[in-house]
Structures are given as structure tokens and as C-alpha cells.
Amino acid sequence: MRTFAIFLLIALGWLQYTLWFGKNGMSDYAQVSNDVALQEEVNQGLRNRNEQMFAEIDDLKKGSEAIEERARHELGMIKKGETFYRIIDENSEG
Template sequence: MRMLTCCLICLVGWLQYHLWLGKNGLLEYYEIRDNSAVTEQANAKLSQRNQQMFAEIADLKRGQEAIEERARNELGMIKPGETFYRIASE
């Protein structure tokens, strides 16, 4: 009976070791779960950025207003006959 008890204790100890620390154990599971959460957040940010870029591309393909706005803001272009005023603050 004593031998059976020792064998069962060793078996339970061995199973607990593999459950917690072994390959594909709980510690590895928690680490992978945390990594996947971080990856999902990064993917959500990138997806949102992609949607904004797709909207901007569609806007550029559809109308002249977006092209004109971009030329004014980024390149400093003005239409013929317009007067451009730059206000400098000190």
C-alpha cells in the first residue's frame, strides 16, 4: 500500500509539473494569450489607419476638392487672382 501511495504522489507531481511548467503548459498559454492581445490591438490600429487611407484615396479619385485642399495645405499653392496672407505670430 505504501508503494502505491508513493507512485500516485509521484504521478500527481509529474502531471502538475507538466500542467504548469511543461511544453504547452499554463504559463506558456498565459504568455501567448497576452501576446495575442497586444497583437490584436496593433492590428486594430493598423486597420483603422488603412480605412482612413482608403477613404482618402477614394476622395482623391472622386473629386477635385480633395486635390485642391492638399495642394493648398501641403504645397502652398493658390489660385490665380487669389491673395495669400501669412500671419506671423511672435
């Protein structure tokens, strides 16, 4: 009976060791939990960016004002009959 109790105690010790320090133990669980939390933050940022892009796509599909705004700011285009003025600061270099 005594050897059986010692065997059970050793088995319990081994199980506790593998639970806390072994592969897929508590330390691995904590690391994976941290990785999941970080990935969820990244995913939320990407979701927000996607929502902004979809809103911009809807603006471009539905209205000509958004297209005109992009053409003016990004491409430097002007309407027919408009005059473009560039104001240069005297103190600026270039």
C-alpha cells in the same frame, strides 16, 4: 500493489508539474494569451488607419476638392488670380 500506487502518485505529480510549470504549460499559455491580446489591439489600430487611408484615397480619386485642399495646405499652392497674404504676429520670433 503498493508500488503501483506509489508509481501512479509520482506519475500524477510529474504530470501536474509539467502542466503548470513545464514547457507549453499554464504559465506559457497565460503569456501567449497576453501577447495575443496586445497584438489584437495593434491590429485594430492598423485596421483603423487603413480605413482612414482608403477613405482618403477614395476622396482623392473621386473629387477635385480633396486634391485642391491638399495642394493648398501641404504645397502652399494658390489658384490663378488669387492673392496670397501671410500674416505675421509681431510678438512671434523669426
